[in-house]
Amino acid sequence: MSAIIETERLVKSYRGRPALRGIDLALESGIVHALLGPNGAGKTTLVSILSTVVRPDGGTARVAGHDVRREAAAVRGVIGLAGQHAAVEPKLTGRENLRVFGRLSGLGARAARHAAESALGRLGLEAVADRVAGGYSGGQRRRLDLAVSLVARPALVLLDEPTTGLDPLSRRQLWDAVAELTREGTDVLLTTQYLEEADALAGNVVVLNEGGIVAHGSPARLKSRVAGETVTIAVDRPEHAAVAAQSVPGDCRIDAERMSVTWSSRSGAREALGVFADLGARGIEVRELTIHRPTLDDVFLDLVGAEKPEGGGEPEGAEQPEGAGKPAGAGKPEGGR
Amino acid sequence: MTVSAPRRTAWPVALLAVTRRHALATIRTPAVVIMSVVQSVVFLLIFRYVFGGAIGTGGLDYVQFLAPGLLVVSMLFSVIGVGGAVAEDMGTGVTDRLKSLPIAPSAALVGRVLAQLGLSAVTLLATAAIAVAVGFRPGVGFAGLLGVLGWCLLVALTFGWVFILAGVATRDVQSAQGIGFVVLPLTFVSGAFVPAGSMPDWLRGFADNQPVTVLVAAARWLAHGDPRLANASHGGGYYVLVGLTWMAAILLAAAVAAVSLYRRR
Numbered sequence: 001m002s003a004i005i006e007t008e009r010l011v012k013s014y015r016g017r018p019a020l021r022g023i024d025l026a027l028e029s030g031i032v033h034a035l036l037g038p039n040g041a042g043k044t045t046l047v048s049i050l051s052t053v054v055r056p057d058g059g060t061a062r063v064a065g066h067d068v069r070r071e072a073a074a075v076r077g078v079i080g081l082a083g084q085h086a087a088v089e090p091k092l093t094g095r096e097n098l099r100v101f102g103r104l105s106g107l108g109a110r111a112a113r114h115a116a117e118s119a120l121g122r123l124g125l126e127a128v129a130d131r132v133a134g135g136y137s138g139g140q141r142r143r144l145d146l147a148v149s150l151v152a153r154p155a156l157v158l159l160d161e162p163t164t165g166l167d168p169l170s171r172r173q174l175w176d177a178v179a180e181l182t183r184e185g186t187d188v189l190l191t192t193q194y195l196e197e198a199d200a201l202a203g204n205v206v207v208l209n210e211g212g213i214v215a216h217g218s219p220a221r222l223k224s225r226v227a228g229e230t231v232t233i234a235v236d237r238p239e240h241a242a243v244a245a246q247s248v249p250g251d252c253r254i255d256a257e258r259m260s261v262t263w264s265s266r267s268g269a270r271e272a273l274g275v276f277a278d279l280g281a282r283g284i285e286v287r288e289l290t291i292h293r294p295t296l297d298d299v300f301l302d303l304v305g306a307e308k309p310e311g312g313g314e315p316e317g318a319e320q321p322e323g324a325g326k327p328a329g330a331g332k333p334e335g336g337r
Numbered sequence: 338m339t340v341s342a343p344r345r346t347a348w349p350v351a352l353l354a355v356t357r358r359h360a361l362a363t364i365r366t367p368a369v370v371i372m373s374v375v376q377s378v379v380f381l382l383i384f385r386y387v388f389g390g391a392i393g394t395g396g397l398d399y400v401q402f403l404a405p406g407l408l409v410v411s412m413l414f415s416v417i418g419v420g421g422a423v424a425e426d427m428g429t430g431v432t433d434r435l436k437s438l439p440i441a442p443s444a445a446l447v448g449r450v451l452a453q454l455g456l457s458a459v460t461l462l463a464t465a466a467i468a469v470a471v472g473f474r475p476g477v478g479f480a481g482l483l484g485v486l487g488w489c490l491l492v493a494l495t496f497g498w499v500f501i502l503a504g505v506a507t508r509d510v511q512s513a514q515g516i517g518f519v520v521l522p523l524t525f526v527s528g529a530f531v532p533a534g535s536m537p538d539w540l541r542g543f544a545d546n547q548p549v550t551v552l553v554a555a556a557r558w559l560a561h562g563d564p565r566l567a568n569a570s571h572g573g574g575y576y577v578l579v580g581l582t583w584m585a586a587i588l589l590a591a592a593v594a595a596v597s598l599y600r601r602r
Contacts, residue, residue: 048433051433051436051437052436052437053433053436053437055601066343073343073345073439074343075343076343076437076438076439076440077342077343077344077345077439078343078344079437080437081433081434081437082434083430083433083434084430085429085430086430087429087430087431087433087434088431089358089361089362089431090362091361091362091365091366092358092361092362096361100354100357100358101434101438103346103350103351103353103354104346104351104354104355104435104438104440105344105346105438105439106344106345106346106438106439107344132365148434149434152344158437
């Protein structure tokens, strides 16, 4: 039983609108899995089905070997869910929330008290444990929410966009908590719109778009799908940029205004150093040398943008893939939205 | 990964935890408790002292006529809020979390009803105390008062389920609260504040046959006994039986519908 999550041809529609169009997954135990995709990609639907909150229309899904439809009770007994909203009772203190949900998760009274204390400690909430959750900051609320989902030490924690709307510090704290979980042997499936987050936390990334899987693999493998690295060398005078261009082994682009040359390379560092040495020998000063390794952003835009008929633009520098959630459906049999 | 048997929560344990959550939340929102009590007491005082003098009851003192009916009506008002609260839980992901836990769905909703019953009980006791203070004297004595109080809690339990159903079905706070307005025609077009016999025929047809009139008549009988049961066309035992039947039917239908909708969504 090495697969913690298995799905086969999983299908779900909401009022005739397809949310999942046949998902086949086999996610192994022991690493963090990230579902990555824009709004409306089907991430939440998939998590809801895996947590037995929503019933699939077709196909099968198994969590830790239990079928989500026929053995829902068993699935509920091994998972912890932290949904998109911080689902804690605002009128109860952090400690009370943890105790109540500990009891509801099947712990005895003493075990629930004990688990509440340990969860408070793990997420650094001791200082606010006796304040009502309604008075928490966004980050504290999220951490409490995560604490609630793991209070009964589930085998699998499902986190739906755990850091959406958090400030960078709170996000970092949450990341640390998730990393800590996996060190202790808890399996984690998280969804995120942030490529950086999938990169930082996950050993395996499933890219979803329009209810289907568009890519699947480790962050490194996904990144290797995008050809090479981008090298930029800036020099001190416009005419020197032309000289630099001659040292570049292949094609390159000259930016006269910035006095720079840019090219893409499969071995960016080696070629960059070659050009750097060459220019040094000619007495030309290099102001700046950058090697841009492909990020998951590039991969994501590459994958999702590929469905756009116009082929998409220059992905570099884009923080958020604009319009990635609504590619033209041309050529797709489902038609859809 | 250590593979252990899936956790499972016993029904009473889940019920207790859910009830505790909602009860604590209610206690810590004193405005809700105060408003519920104040609304009920204000209704009592307005009808007792403002409208009461102009309402003929055919023999029974108005305060004796009013108090049992008002206590029943205040139970309906006290449970309206649960609809919005349930809808809010469904919208904020709390329900999703509860559904992902190894508990029976019915435990989540029954716990909600029990906590709401606590609020109704506080409203009931406070209003009953004021009613006695302004002249309510059950004809069959203290037992009559206890009978009315118990009857009122059954009413609260029944209509609590109705509004839980409203919350589960609409999943929207505003819509659920909107459904709460059905309480107005149900209570005012009933025998609670005025004898139904004083209404025009077309309205009386509704008033005589709707459950609140029956529940109120039963409460009046429990309080005062047959001789002082004003403007009733049947004996008191009849109203208790019909009232119980109404409540059983409403409770069963609403609870079954609420739990099955809750599971399905």
